[in-house]
Amino acid sequence: MRQKELIDAGDFRGAIQMDVDDVRARFGNKYDEAITEMWMSPVRIRPFGNGPQIDRIPRCCRERSEIRVSSDWKVEIVECGDLVQDDDEVTPPDEAERRWNRYVELADSVTGDEGPAGVAAIVSSFKADEDYGAYQAAHAALDRFPRADLGQGVADAAKELLSIPKDGSGNVLLILAQAGPVAVSAFNEAMRSIDPGVRVSIRELVEFHESEEWLSEGSVQNVLLMPRT
Template sequence: MPFGDFDAWRRELLWTGELVQDGDISVSDKEAGHRYDRYVALADMVDGTEGPAAVHALIASLQVEQGYGAHEAIYGALEQFPSQDLVGGTIMAAADLLNIPRDHSGQVLQLLTLLGSTDDLTTFTAACSRLEPELRAGLAALIAGHEADEWLADERSLGRLRLTRD
């Protein structure tokens, strides 16, 4: 783990992840720029050895629609994790996936389908079967929606995330 205090890193990541959006005059441009830079720096600290809890934190940090390029650092950080940790962290972030902006949830789920092996995605399905029914239903609807749209609609991703056994 490249940083010593995981909880402090997570708290700061989530705080800076609330990137100041266009038109928000409650924060100075200087402060907005500082938060943006720090958010990217926090994502860049990740080397993929931090485990599923860091995956969860990275996903949960995708709180606002516009990232102005900063969210690319988050996706890049997610790509560094072993696929088993990516699966585990995504399961931990299931409720967050339902609450973050739709494009972000789609991109995270697409990464899962592209980076996860068949065994990893079987693990994802099994873990989802243990989620609370309401959360599982919401996640199933989110996946179905992304399969109907662009994020999971291509041949590399379509049908790879199954929350029910056929």
């Protein structure tokens, strides 16, 4: 069962366990202490648009102000988002671990004040087919942006949205559709000034996700890029 189906069914612990399983498959028992601490801490579930959102407890419970962030964090998060996959026999394990850790660290540092460019950078970072739980931090980061910035930023990353894996684009569009009318209106308005060819491709991507899992529920269908002509 896919993670979204577990969340839709109300099995939030099962959804989190999928991320835990991914981390353990990648790093063995290295993070067992942090995982145990997570399970022992209360998990907050709060509304996000029309659906639930699970708050991931920040790694090591650090305050965002304590996290070292490069002045070029938008470039760095895109680079680190290209997470090393299990079948990669070239990249050293230490580099795979460094990239995963740094990606989560950067996502945790986002305050929501970074503007549409920050949203676009996060969207562009969803490059990997398997994220081993790292992208959950970035999804939570998107929730911290003002709704208008969220919609504008997703539109600004339209070309990148077309190139990332389908699960990545579907998740972004679901977050956007559930974020409410301000975010949706900002996205729809910004898309009007996008290159016509890209706009057509985004419309086709939205329609694809409406026919598949991510935007298949009635509450998020026929929300984005309306009216469609």
